[in-house]
Amino acid sequence: MSDEKITIIIPALNDVEALRKLLPDLQQYRQQGHEVLLVDGGSADASVSFSRLLADRILMTGTGRGLQMNLGAENARHNLLLFLHADSTLPDDALTKIVTALSLNDKHWGRFNVCFDQKGFAYSVIATMMNLRSRLTGVATGDQGIFVKQDSFHSVRGFRPIPLMEDIALSKSLRRLSWPVCLRSKIQTSARRWQSQGIIKTILLMWWLRLAFFLGVSPQRLAKMYYPVALITDQDK
Numbered sequence: 001m002s003d004e005k006i007t008i009i010i011p012a013l014n015d016v017e018a019l020r021k022l023l024p025d026l027q028q029y030r031q032q033g034h035e036v037l038l039v040d041g042g043s044a045d046a047s048v049s050f051s052r053l054l055a056d057r058i059l060m061t062g063t064g065r066g067l068q069m070n071l072g073a074e075n076a077r078h079n080l081l082l083f084l085h086a087d088s089t090l091p092d093d094a095l096t097k098i099v100t101a102l103s104l105n106d107k108h109w110g111r112f113n114v115c116f117d118q119k120g121f122a123y124s125v126i127a128t129m130m131n132l133r134s135r136l137t138g139v140a141t142g143d144q145g146i147f148v149k150q151d152s153f154h155s156v157r158g159f160r161p162i163p164l165m166e167d168i169a170l171s172k173s174l175r176r177l178s179w180p181v182c183l184r185s186k187i188q189t190s191a192r193r194w195q196s197q198g199i200i201k202t203i204l205l206m207w208w209l210r211l212a213f214f215l216g217v218s219p220q221r222l223a224k225m226y227y228p229v230a231l232i233t234d235q236d237k
Contacts, residue, residue, distance in 0.1 A: 004078070004079055004080055004099050004102075004103075005032075005033050005034050005035065005077075005078040005079075005080070006029075006034045006035070006078055006080040006081070006082050006095050006098060006099070006147070007034070007035040007037055007072070007076035007077060007078040007080070007081055007082070008026060008029065008034065008035065008036050008037065008082045008084050009037050009039060009069055009072035009073065009076065009081060009082065009083050009084065010022070010036070010037070010038050010039065010055075010072075010084050010085070010086055011039050011041065011065045011068035011069050011072070011083075011085070011086070012038055012039065012040050012041065012043060012047050012051075012068075012086050013040065013041040013042065013043055013047075013063060014043045014044060014045045014047060015043070015045075015047050015086035015087070016043070016045045016046045016047045016050050018086040018087040018190070019038075019047055019050055019051055019054075019086055020050065021089070022084075022086055022087075022088065022089065023036070023050075023051060023054035023055065024054065025089065025090070026054070026090075027054065029095055030056065032095070034078070034095055035056045035057075035076065035077050035078055036054070036055045036056050037055065037056060037057050037058075037059065037072050037075065037076065038051050038055040038057070038058045038059070039058075039059045039060075039061060039068040039069065039071055039072045040058060040059070040060050040061070040068075041061060041062060041063040041064065041065075041067075041068050042060075042061075042062065042063055048060075057075070059071055059072065059075060064161070064163060065142070065159070065166055066158075066159035066160060066161055066162060066166035067159075067161060069083050069158075069159050069166075070158045070159050070161075073150065073153055073154070073158055076150060078150075079149065079150050079151075080098060080099065080102060080147065080148075080149060080150065081147065081148050081149075081150055081153055082095070082098060082145060082146075082147040083142065083145070083146045083147070083148075084145055085142055085143060085145075085189065087189060087190035087192075088143070088145060088187055088188065088189050088190075089117070089187065089188040089189075090112075090145070090187055091112065091185040091186055091187060091188075092185075093185075094112070094145075094185065094187070097183055097185055098110070098147045098183075101147075101181040101183060102147070102149055102181070104181070106178055107178050107180075107181050108148060108149055108152035108174060108177040108178045109146065109147060109148035109149065109152060109153075109174045109177070109178065109180050109181070110140075110146075110147055110148075110180045110181030110182065110183060111134065111140035111144040111145055111146050111147065111180055111181075111182065111183070112144050112145045112183045112185055112186060112187040113127075113131045113144070113182070113183065113184050113185065113186045113187070114127050114130055114131060114141075114143050114144045114145075114186060114187055114188075114189055115127045115186040115187075115188050115189075116188070116189060116190070116191040117188050117189065117190055117191055118191040122199050123191055126199070127186075130143075130144075131144075131182075134180075134182065135182050138171065138175045138179050138180055139168055139171040139172065139175070140167065140171045140180055141167050141168070142166075142167040143187070143189040144187060145187045146167065146170070146171070148174060152174065152177055153174075155177070156170070156173035156174055156176075156177070157173075158170070162220070163220060164209070165209070
């Protein structure tokens with residue numbers, strides 16, 4: 001699998017400022033033969049126009065990360081998929097590490113460790129706990145950059161068409177195929193949600209949402225709880 005290529009699928013909605021930082025960094029991978037695929041959910045800003053020369057293709061669909069990422073997977077040209085949030089930054093040699101990780105015959109998917117773009121003890125602790133929880137449970141969040149073999153992704157029917165927790169639901173489906181590869185290299189993600197709403201309030205909200213989802217509360221109800229207090233970039237999950 002050493003010659004395998006990856007399709008990087010980026011769901012976007014009014015994310016032009018984040019894309020200004022992300023897409024230039026991904027050009028090195030395009031030069032190596034990997035694919036950058038942007039799936040826009042109806043942006044009203046310059047996300048699409050800015051990305052035209054920096055992505056291999058741009059697809060348009062309705063709002064909803066699960067819907068967007070499924071469309072990206074359906075149109076991917078390569079056998080390996082990386083779902084990447086617009087406000088993320090990949091670690092060095094990220095795609096080489098993915099190819100190596102998925103060359104193991106018994107592994108179908110994986111994720112990176114995560115860190116925040118803000119310094120501070122609190123952010124370090126939060127990231128450490130997120131990574132530890134993921135390692136112990138075999139469940140990844142979208143912030144951790146989920147990567148997967150395309151056949152494996154389609155065998156579990158991809159992301160569920162739900163407005164929240166689509167990454168958790170996908171992890172649980174993929175976990176039945178194999179435990180994830182947990183790469184220690186760190187993908188950097190934005191701390192804006194934590195800064196805007198406060199660390200303690202955000203932690204409590206996330207714990208409650210995960211518990212409610214585990215207990216069977218519908219994602220539609222959870223989304224109504226989540227979005228009134230979340231940053232309204234529509235894609236900040």
